[in-house]
Amino acid sequence: MNPFPTVGAQEATLFDHAFRLMTYMGAPVFGFMMAALIYSVLHFRAKNTNAGAPTEDGPPIHGHGAIPKIWVGVTTALCLVVMIYPGLTGLAEIRADRSHDVEVKVTGSRWVWALEYPQGGFQADELVLPVGKRVKFDLTAPAGDVLHSFWVPAFRQKLTTLPGQMTYMYITPTQTGDGHSDAAFRVQCSELCGLLHSRMQLNVRVVEQAEYDKWVAEKVKK
Amino acid sequence: MAILLGLILAAVGFVIGTGATGLIRMSLGLPYWDTEMSWSLGYPIALLGWLAGVGGWKYWATEWFGGRPAISPTGVSRYFEFNNDHKVIGIQYGVTFVVLFLLSGLAAMLIRWELMQPGMQLFTENQYNSVMSFHGIGMIAVAVAILMGAFGNYVVPLMIGARDMAFPRVNALSYWLVPPVAVMLIIALALGGWDSGWTAYPPLSVLNNSGQVLFNLAVITFGVVSIISGINFIATIVYERAPGMTWGRLPIFVWGCLAGSMIAFFFTQGFAAALLMVLFDRVLGTSFFGATGGGSALLYQHAFWFYSHPAVYVMVLPAFGIILEVLSHMSRKPLYAYKYAVGAMLGIVALSGVVWAHHMFTSGMADYLHAPFLVLTEMISIPTGLIFLSAVGTIWAGRLWMRTPMLFALGFLFNFTIGGLTGIYLADVPTDLHLHDTYFVVAHFHYTIMGGEIFALFAALYYWFPKITGREFNETLGKVHFTLMFIGFQLIFIPMFQVGVQGMNRRVADYPEAYADTNYQLSLSGFLLGSSFLFFVVNMVVSWVRGRRAADNPWGAHTLEWQVSSPPPPHNFDEIPTIEEGAYEYGVPGARPHARLTGAADRA
Numbered sequence: 039m040n041p042f043p044t045v046g047a048q049e050a051t052l053f054d055h056a057f058r059l060m061t062y063m064g065a066p067v068f069g070f071m072m073a074a075l076i077y078s079v080l081h082f083r084a085k086n087t088n089a090g091a092p093t094e095d096g097p098p099i100h101g102h103g104a105i106p107k108i109w110v111g112v113t114t115a116l117c118l119v120v121m122i123y124p125g126l127t128g129l130a131e132i133r134a135d136r137s138h139d140v141e142v143k144v145t146g147s148r149w150v151w152a153l154e155y156p157q158g159g160f161q162a163d164e165l166v167l168p169v170g171k172r173v174k175f176d177l178t179a180p181a182g183d184v185l186h187s188f189w190v191p192a193f194r195q196k197l198t199t200l201p202g203q204m205t206y207m208y209i210t211p212t213q214t215g216d217g218h219s220d221a222a223f224r225v226q227c228s229e230l231c232g233l234l235h236s237r238m239q240l241n242v243r244v245v246e247q248a249e250y251d252k253w254v255a256e257k258v259k260k
Numbered sequence: 261m262a263i264l265l266g267l268i269l270a271a272v273g274f275v276i277g278t279g280a281t282g283l284i285r286m287s288l289g290l291p292y293w294d295t296e297m298s299w300s301l302g303y304p305i306a307l308l309g310w311l312a313g314v315g316g317w318k319y320w321a322t323e324w325f326g327g328r329p330a331i332s333p334t335g336v337s338r339y340f341e342f343n344n345d346h347k348v349i350g351i352q353y354g355v356t357f358v359v360l361f362l363l364s365g366l367a368a369m370l371i372r373w374e375l376m377q378p379g380m381q382l383f384t385e386n387q388y389n390s391v392m393s394f395h396g397i398g399m400i401a402v403a404v405a406i407l408m409g410a411f412g413n414y415v416v417p418l419m420i421g422a423r424d425m426a427f428p429r430v431n432a433l434s435y436w437l438v439p440p441v442a443v444m445l446i447i448a449l450a451l452g453g454w455d456s457g458w459t460a461y462p463p464l465s466v467l468n469n470s471g472q473v474l475f476n477l478a479v480i481t482f483g484v485v486s487i488i489s490g491i492n493f494i495a496t497i498v499y500e501r502a503p504g505m506t507w508g509r510l511p512i513f514v515w516g517c518l519a520g521s522m523i524a525f526f527f528t529q530g531f532a533a534a535l536l537m538v539l540f541d542r543v544l545g546t547s548f549f550g551a552t553g554g555g556s557a558l559l560y561q562h563a564f565w566f567y568s569h570p571a572v573y574v575m576v577l578p579a580f581g582i583i584l585e586v587l588s589h590m591s592r593k594p595l596y597a598y599k600y601a602v603g604a605m606l607g608i609v610a611l612s613g614v615v616w617a618h619h620m621f622t623s624g625m626a627d628y629l630h631a632p633f634l635v636l637t638e639m640i641s642i643p644t645g646l647i648f649l650s651a652v653g654t655i656w657a658g659r660l661w662m663r664t665p666m667l668f669a670l671g672f673l674f675n676f677t678i679g680g681l682t683g684i685y686l687a688d689v690p691t692d693l694h695l696h697d698t699y700f701v702v703a704h705f706h707y708t709i710m711g712g713e714i715f716a717l718f719a720a721l722y723y724w725f726p727k728i729t730g731r732e733f734n735e736t737l738g739k740v741h742f743t744l745m746f747i748g749f750q751l752i753f754i755p756m757f758q759v760g761v762q763g764m765n766r767r768v769a770d771y772p773e774a775y776a777d778t779n780y781q782l783s784l785s786g787f788l789l790g791s792s793f794l795f796f797v798v799n800m801v802v803s804w805v806r807g808r809r810a811a812d813n814p815w816g817a818h819t820l821e822w823q824v825s826s827p828p829p830p831h832n833f834d835e836i837p838t839i840e841e842g843a844y845e846y847g848v849p850g851a852r853p854h855a856r857l858t859g860a861a862d863r864a
Contacts, residue, residue: 075655092661100596
């Protein structure tokens with residue numbers, strides 16, 4: 039079973055990898071806890087307690103010995119691993135490439151997304167991107183508006199649009215897709231923005247370069 | 261009667277406050293009434309009227325003017341007015357917040373009803389947002405206050421061998437500030453609601469319906485409750501311990517309350533200040549958060565999370581205490597690695613103040629802040645791990661008595677393991693960038709707060725029910741409640757992780773068709789979970805009225821509250837007891853009793 043939505047960008051591969059890794063590291067911890075818990079419940083359950091409290095006490099173990107120290111050591115080591123990989127390394131990887139081929143300016147206002155392609159000098163009412171090209175999103179909201187957050191599930195990245203300020207997000211689409219047939223290809227506002235927050239969506243289409251060029255040409259002509 | 265008088269004086273206060281506002285406004289050539297400004301100034305005066313009416317004057321303030329404070333009655337009526345007894349206040353808190361819990365839970369049922377199918381069925385979008393916001397703040401209030409308010413108040417003085425809290429009147433004051441909070445939130449719904457969630461992020465919270473103003477006033481009041489009871493707990497635990505109750509012998513629940521109170525005391529101001537600034541932006545026209553006036557929306561989030569992340573430890577630290585308490589007594593074993601558990605709680609207090617910005621990885625804050633907050637947040641897993649070690653070490657090789665409180669304590673361990681592990685995905689920036697503000701987050705914090713703290717709440721309720729009411733609860737109904745709640749809980753919140761990863765974001769009144777099947781299933785599981793509380797309510801009400809008389813110490817526990825009668829006498833102890841041994845020395849050869857009591861001990 040694939041737990042993830044469609045992988046639509048290089049960044050999505052990174053996310054899926056990090057997510058899987060943490061699950062593989064968490065599984066033994068979860069397993070250990072459950073084994074200890076279930077074994078205790080089955081094996082250390084007090085016998086004949088219908089009449090009242092257990093009639094005897096358990097062994098007087100206080101945990102003064104080496105076990106807590108070993109425990110601290112092991113949990114600290116696990117914690118450091120997750121921190122460094124996939125944490126800090128992943129963070130560095132996401133931030134590494136600040137170049138771009140395509141630029142899209144996104145303005146979130148209650149409760150619509152406005153798109154502008156500054157390179158072609160046109161506006162669009164759906165997000166169309168060429169596959170395999172690095173995209174830079176310039177995100178903003180009008181000064182008198184509220185917070186919104188730009189998110190395309192297939193790309194696994196989101197970022198708040200701040201009123202009167204710019205924020206920047208970079209992704210590289212790796213697969214074609216269309217929001218009409220796949221909910222992962224939709225721009226979804228993911229910061230509570232009031233009345234129609236849930237409906238603040240926009241269709242996303244990732245297309246081959248040739249189709250993209252055709253689309254741009256049509257847009258520029260208008 | 262006192263409540264009626266409180267309401268009348270509150271109405272008078274409201275008229276005076278709004279009247280003064282209106283007169284000043286008219287003298288400036290403005291209309292008499294302005295909903296937001298009039299409420300902002302009418303409410304504090306109304307609050308004073310309320311406090312005076314419910315007994316603040318009769319039992320306290322009259323003294324400032326040379327009067328003699330009245331003596332509290334002893335019957336049932338004392339629960340309905342200002343009363344200084346920590347045991348009365350504990351019950352007041354407990355009942356009030358269980359009612360608020362059930363109300364907010366009802367809101368959750370309505371939310372699940374609406375989300376059962378795509379499209380709008382039950383609500384309009386605005387109604388949905390208001391109900392969702394009410395569920396949020398209602399449950400946050402319950403989670404912050406119920407463990408310390410109900411059980412901290414009732415049990416901590418008994419556990420440490422004190423006759424009452426350090427400041428009994430402040431304690432009563434803290435309780436009587438609570439009903440206005442609930443009333444204001446309900447009036448806010450009537451004034452068009454507010455659609456900014458419990459987080460109230462500006463600029464939305466500066467621009468939305470006037471219900472937001474009432475929300476801010478209510479939550480600032482609630483902050484006052486938190487701060488003054490925090491001070492009270494700290495003072496009580498530091499100064500009111502019986503002779504011999506050294507820090508190394510202090511029951512772990514008392515440690516949990518101390519740690520939680522420290523956080524409430526240090527950090528609540530952040531939230532109150534942030535909400536006050538929102539109020540100023542709305543009512544006085546300042547521009548702390550509006551970009552047009554040169555303000556910064558991000559400023560709010562820093563101030564807000566500076567409190568609101570530590571707040572989750574205000575919820576969970578007393579819960580850790582309850583769980584370790586119940587596990588030790590019901591396993592008949594010493595609390596494993598006691599000192600490490602205490603160290604872990606204090607470590608969490610320290611770390612809690614430096615992790616807030618992990619809520620802001622997608623907020624557009626400066627990039628250089630991401631790495632340090634990632635590192636600091638992950639570090640919290642180390643002290644939390646120690647709590648788990650203590651829990652598992654305690655039940656290992658014990659004599660587990662599988663009664664209802666024990667079932668809830670073990671359920672806590674199961675749920676909190678999942679809640680803790682899924683927190684790692686959210687602390688790591690690369691995964692959080694996708695998961696932030698999705699149902700994955702909803703599932704995660706329900707696993708920690710509901711699966712964690714609320715399971716601890718029920719462990720505590722069943723565990724201390726015989727002590728507080730002097731009655732036994734019905735064990736079968738208790739087990740049915742646990743079973744339904746545990747299963748319903750897993751069935752709703754496990755699939756929520758999945759639907760979140762798939763791309764369903766949170767706080768939405770509607771969602772794409774693609775998530776319809778899962779949501780249908782989530783709603784059915786939610787109703788199952790909701791139904792479990794019917795068994796709880798019936799059990800509590802019937803047992804309290806007609807249950808069998810409980811023994812003084814039905815669990816055979818060592819801690820002090822079980823060494824007095826059920827319910828305890830008005831002054832707790834005829835003479836202050838002397839503590840001679842740790843609280844958890846089960847099966848330890850040659851261990852002395854935890855405490856030596858004179859007078860009351862004769863009964864045993």
